[in-house]
Amino acid sequence: MSAAATPWPLRQGKYVPSLPSGKYRSAAKSNNFPGFEELIMNAIDNVAAVQKQMVNTLLPLDAAEVLIRKGTPLSIAGPEAALDKLSQGNWIGGTSPYFMLAEGGVISDGDFVFVTDLSGVGTVSFASYDVQDLPGLSANAPDNAFAVTIMPSGSQVLKRFAADGADFVDAFLKPAVGWVAGVHLNDIGKVTAKVYDGRTGTKYEDRAVVAYVALPADRVATIEIVNIFEPGSGDIITFDATVFDVETCKVNGESTNFAAYVKARGLEHCKQPLIGDYAGGRINVSLQSVDSSAGNVALYAPVFAGIEYRFARPVEDYAGLFRRRLAEQDTEGAVFACNCILNFIFGDLEGKAIGGVAGPITFGEIAYQLLNQTAVLVRVI
Numbered sequence: 001m002s003a004a005a006t007p008w009p010l011r012q013g014k015y016v017p018s019l020p021s022g023k024y025r026s027a028a029k030s031n032n033f034p035g036f037e038e039l040i041m042n043a044i045d046n047v048a049a050v051q052k053q054m055v056n057t058l059l060p061l062d063a064a065e066v067l068i069r070k071g072t073p074l075s076i077a078g079p080e081a082a083l084d085k086l087s088q089g090n091w092i093g094g095t096s097p098y099f100m101l102a103e104g105g106v107i108s109d110g111d112f113v114f115v116t117d118l119s120g121v122g123t124v125s126f127a128s129y130d131v132q133d134l135p136g137l138s139a140n141a142p143d144n145a146f147a148v149t150i151m152p153s154g155s156q157v158l159k160r161f162a163a164d165g166a167d168f169v170d171a172f173l174k175p176a177v178g179w180v181a182g183v184h185l186n187d188i189g190k191v192t193a194k195v196y197d198g199r200t201g202t203k204y205e206d207r208a209v210v211a212y213v214a215l216p217a218d219r220v221a222t223i224e225i226v227n228i229f230e231p232g233s234g235d236i237i238t239f240d241a242t243v244f245d246v247e248t249c250k251v252n253g254e255s256t257n258f259a260a261y262v263k264a265r266g267l268e269h270c271k272q273p274l275i276g277d278y279a280g281g282r283i284n285v286s287l288q289s290v291d292s293s294a295g296n297v298a299l300y301a302p303v304f305a306g307i308e309y310r311f312a313r314p315v316e317d318y319a320g321l322f323r324r325r326l327a328e329q330d331t332e333g334a335v336f337a338c339n340c341i342l343n344f345i346f347g348d349l350e351g352k353a354i355g356g357v358a359g360p361i362t363f364g365e366i367a368y369q370l371l372n373q374t375a376v377l378v379r380v381i
Helices: 021-029 036-053 059-071 156-167 258-264 318-327 340-348
Strands: 055-062 072-079 091-095 098-101 106-108 114-117 123-131 145-152 176-181 196-198 203-204 206-216 220-224 243-246 248-251 255-257 272-279 280-286 285-290 296-303 310-311 335-342 360-363 365-366 369-371 373-379
Touching: 021 059, 055 059, 055 098, 055 335, 059 072, 059 114, 072 176, 091 145, 091 176, 091 206, 098 340, 114 360, 145 156, 145 196, 156 176, 156 296, 156 369, 176 335, 176 360, 176 373, 196 206, 206 220, 220 318, 220 365, 248 258, 258 285, 258 296, 280 296, 280 369, 296 369, 335 340, 335 365, 340 360, 365 373
Parallel strands: 072 091, 145 176, 335 360
Antiparallel strands: 055 114, 072 114, 091 196, 098 106, 098 360, 123 206, 145 206, 176 365, 196 203, 220 373, 243 296, 248 255, 272 280, 272 310, 285 296, 335 373, 365 369
16 A cells, blocks of 8 residues: 555654544553544555555554454564564564655654555465574465565574575475564664564564465466666676675685775775676675775675676666666555665665655565565565
8 A cells, every 4th residue: 555545644754643633642642442443443444445455554553453453464564662562463573663655765763663464465374483494484385375574684594594595495486575674773783683473472583484475376476676786897706605794705716805895996885786697687785884904894695606796887866766667667466565774775765755665674675585775576466
């Protein structure tokens, strides 16, 4: 659903209710006024009926609670303090205070969460995996299903998925699609990203949570990736190991320190990703930080041994190019979307409408494998 049509529109940078104001404001302070759940559900159902889609928007915690108590299968994103307040139920979640809506990117520091209702998509079941059990992610999925998956940034489970996920059994038949949980940029290094298994109300720093969505036999899910970057015509860069932290690389076959190479070419701003050539497919690997004194470059996704990389061409109008690419994207049947935090930052997307489908801003995207600096969309057709 487009956020412009939701009962909580964006007004001057904040979400305020357009439901009957007196009743809602009372309800926002206390859930004990008669008819609160009916009021919220009628508003949600009316919007969903108009849009002919399920709820996919930013909601106050009270409204999210109504859906949870109804037993609706949900995927939820929000700040840790907000997610901690939700009841147990049929949901998975992950931490992120950043969201992309029709009006533009927003940052939530209050009691709002982004809710994607999966009930109208297919039959939903839930699971979670630690690093040892992770290869079962796709193998355990029902037939004709996709796996909405959330993993915490910096976790071992994410690192294993990034390195091995494409080789998991049935990875391309019953694919994982989802996002990497993160934290407010001001809190990096201070707090850790979390994922939530709503069935038990448990949060984890190193586990994958999954909502399997099994589709009817006459429907199919298509996973689509929006990538605004093209490989440049510069040096060919290769690596000797599959790693997230790089010291040495080969540039046109000659060994060199990667941090020194990046700095010498003025790329330490980390705005341009490496682009790997995976049998003709373009996969971004984004730079997280460059430590010249230590001679180390930290990456948001691993580079792989045997793959040739080039740095991406510079993008002059980041937000404008994203807007054009999203306008070209077919959104009919869209049921899930997410967009990368690096696009949010480098495109200066806060408050800037670029189109597309609403969803969380993430610290990595999942579409068969770990991606960076992309937008991911799932359509059911």
